[in-house]
Amino acid sequence: MHRHFILFKPYGYLSQFIYELKRKKKLLGELHDFPEGTMAIGRLDEDSEGLLFLTTDGNMSELVRSKKVEKEYYVQVDGVITPEAIQQLQNGVEIGLHGGKYKTKHCKAFLVTEIPDFGARAKKIRDERHGPTSWASITVREGKFRQVRKMTAAVGFPTLRLVRVRIGNVYLQNLKAGEVREVSDFQLENESI
Numbered sequence: 001m002h003r004h005f006i007l008f009k010p011y012g013y014l015s016q017f018i019y020e021l022k023r024k025k026k027l028l029g030e031l032h033d034f035p036e037g038t039m040a041i042g043r044l045d046e047d048s049e050g051l052l053f054l055t056t057d058g059n060m061s062e063l064v065r066s067k068k069v070e071k072e073y074y075v076q077v078d079g080v081i082t083p084e085a086i087q088q089l090q091n092g093v094e095i096g097l098h099g100g101k102y103k104t105k106h107c108k109a110f111l112v113t114e115i116p117d118f119g120a121r122a123k124k125i126r127d128e129r130h131g132p133t134s135w136a137s138i139t140v141r142e143g144k145f146r147q148v149r150k151m152t153a154a155v156g157f158p159t160l161r162l163v164r165v166r167i168g169n170v171y172l173q174n175l176k177a178g179e180v181r182e183v184s185d186f187q188l189e190n191e192s193i
Contacts, residue, residue, distance in 0.1 A: 002057035003035055004185060006170060009052045010177040011122045015043040028054070032180040041065065042167075045146060049118070050074075050164030051172045053186055064167065064186065065143065072108075072139040072166035073148050074116050076125065077157035080134045085155040086111060089138060095150035104151055108139040118163055119177055125160050133160060 009015065013026045017038070028040060034054065041053040041064045050073070053064055063069070089109040094101050112135035125133075134157075138148050149159040165172045169187050 002055060002060075003038070004057070004060075004183050005032070005034065005038070005054040005180050006175070006183055006186075007031065007052045007054060007180045008172060008175040008177050009044050009049055011049050012046060014046055015040045015052060028052075031178050042071075042143065044164060048162045048164070049121070049177065050162075051167055051170065051175075052164070053167060053170075054180075055186075060186070067141045069168045070108075070139050070141055070166070071143065071164060072137060074112060074118075074163045074165050075136050075138055075148060075152055075159050076133050076161035077136060077152050078131065078133060078160055079157050080132050081111060081136050081152075081155075081157045083111075085157055086136065088155045089136075089151055093151050093154040095144070095147065095154055097144055097150075102144060104144070104147065105140070105142055107141075108137070110137050111135070112137050116163070116165075121161060122177075137165075139166075 007028070013028060015028065017027055017029045019025045019027060035056055037056045038054050039058065039061070041055060041061045044050060044052055086109050090107060092104045092106055094103050115135060138151065140147065148162055152159045175181065
């Protein structure tokens with residue numbers, strides 16, 4: 001019988017259980033006593049936070065990572081993001097990828113007017129003396145390497161903090177950084193998988 005978990009991945013952790021290189025890194029296994037064979041579905045880079053699925057079922061990974069499933073991110077950016085920049089994000093922007101250029105697919109994007117309460121991040125973000133910041137929501141169905149960060153930079157608003165808040169119909173809700181919840185299945189696109 002497979003087991004499934006949702007996790008609020010904190011800042012500074014790798015989305016993996018084994019790290020072979022010399023430098024000491026924080027790994028997911030430090031957050032919870034997961035059963036043997038547990039794997040992360042998809043990734044959040046070390047500097048990113050938020051919703052991450054973990055499972056002992058390897059077949060689940062392809063479905064969750066497919067282009068059918070939306071992933072929503074709340075992004076704190078440097079400066080007050082403009083309606084024009086939001087429009088550019090929605091229409092797709094050109095980013096660097098594997099030494100070439102890539103135009104992102106159309107996506108959903110909007111300004112987040114109420115500052116989300118994700119709690120303080122392990123590493124402090126620069127303070128307001130360095131200028132204003134703002135939050136935007138970006139929902140994509142693709143997941144290129146550091147895509148959302150590259151997208152906000154491409155429209156002139158570099159990412160300071162990135163938190164994934166939703167995968168399909170599963171929301172981060174009231175999970176706190178580092179908190180793990182076991183679930184019977186992942187509810188995606190109105191279907192149990």
